[in-house]
Amino acid sequence: MEKVVEVEGSDEGKFEETGLETSNFVLSSPKNVTDPVVYKLVRVDGNGRLVPATDDELMEVEGLLENEKRETHIVSDTGQALGCISNEVSPSGMPQLESSEGLSQSENTEADTEKLSAYVEITLLCLACLPPDNSSAYVNVDSHCSEQHNKLPSIDEKLQSQIPLQETVPSGAKSSSDDHVTQSGRVEECLKPLDGPLEGGSSTSTGCISSKPDFSKLKGEICLDNLSIKELHEVFKATFGRDTTVKDKLWLKRRIAMGLTNSCDVSTTTFVIKDNKLVKKDNEDGFNNVNLGAGKEHLAVAVEYNEELLNNLSSQIDEHHTTSEVRLGNNVVENNFASEDLAADQRAAKRVRKPTKRYIEELSEAESKEYSGRSIASTKNIGFRPLPSKAHARPARNVSLEGRTVITRLDSLGGFGIQVPCVYRIRRSRPRKNVTALLKFHPSGMGMTATFIKKGFDVHGSQMDNGSMNKVLEAKSTLEQAPEQVAESKKEMTPTDMGQNMGLKYVDPSGDTSDDNVVTVPTAKGGIRRKHHRAWTLSEVMKLVEGVSKYGAGRWSEIKRLAFASYSYRTSVDLKDKWRNLLKASFAQTPTDKGANSRKHPSMPIPAPILLRVRELAEMQAQASLPNLSTGKLSACGGRSVNETRPGYL
DNA sequence: CTTAGGG
């Protein structure tokens, strides 16, 4: 069936290609600012959430690209998106990152590929696909991106296999169609206009042409305006290879139009498609006609779940804007219901990417808690609930946050206004303390959250600070997770891999994969906090040691800045803590060299040499810290020091 | 914000 064939290339190839395009795009096109379709370099972190890539990552990617570029292009573009997406999750269902992180260090080449694979999940998110019209918000995010931008090859197949010839030809087909039967070929083109250059052999969907129903188009012109809902449904099915339950005519037309034109710009009210383009009879709104014709350069990833997207957006926005929180606070909760139809629809049809394990957990968790409490509140009730005044629609606008321009657009979902930032940056790493603070605030803990939220709704968020509510929700969804799942890929490097002498240069395998391993940990007060865990790699440890030797223990910020510039996730505090542990370790087990390394599985065994050096440094610094008290001073100043060791402030 | 220390 799947004749399509995504290039046989190696996975790496695809990744590379992917990364290449994305990053190129991002890095090299500030011009796109005006483009209605805004892409953002994102990363799918361990949670399965999308997180804006950090500068580090951008640079990383860029760098990698430089290196990989040459070999990268071997891969054809066809189905790239699909490949990319599907590859995000390894067959085992585990995020690719895991495996990559677990890889042991090795040659540079391997290290590089590893890094690349680590970036597999960096994809472009087409936020602009969030349409201004509420009804199709979700669908667009998901389906649109994948279908229109990526041209999933499967569409054709579906058409062929599911749509008997002519079967779907609506009676209302335009009369003109008959006249141009000879041009039936056009039909196919309509479906997959962009494929041309990009698509390799896949476009050879042989019999496809004939199988293609000829709605009112055969002539290259399709008029959706006069079709009935039923007909639209058929057209829809023909176009996307799946049924839809949506009864909204406008929505259907729009979707179809998008499908046929591969354009985001279907904001018109008249739907006549000609030559793969939407013929506009009336002026378009907000968007200019931007036919993403060259889907090639636009690698967009379909956001699998609206929840996912929204949650991300919410959390991200939450980081910046309190006003945004309000809207999101509601939407995040609602979206599950509000989008039910559409979501279900799209979900059934195209599950491009399997949800992350993590995601599933969160979702189910959230569902069991959240939804149980407020009964199956159904989509409608919520939708009809009066909104807090603040949540009313507001014109899209641009906001500048943290020195970055944040382009926001207003989308109303299920009746709620929501501002979606198209370009933003969130602080990754630790969540603001609010979460826990909130929990404390609510003595009874978890159990209450449900009611808490409900109350919030009933009161229209009057007394309740919407912002905090949002946080509660957010927290709730992640809380109460079994503290398990800690079994990270701590394999890192096997003791044997590590040389026994310090001189060895270790390539840090995990590099800057920046996937936060977040684990929730129950707290004494019934609260729960998130714990990021990121095993220290040998190279990191070495850098740390080196840093301490150079700048002295205690100057963590310095060390962080200088020696750990590339490890954005290690804070000075982390360094300090790690050093503390190292000291402990070095003094505790140095005598038993063997003992140290024999310490098998769990914690990464730190090679004796390093421990040794740690101890040396420790002693040195210790002495340095108490200069005048005794003989220490002499030794400290007297060049006994390592390198430029300065008296460390211990 | 950076450190140090406790948990």
Next chain:
DNA sequence: CCCTAAG
């Protein structure tokens, strides 16, 4: 790793 107190 997180949190908090202290400079």
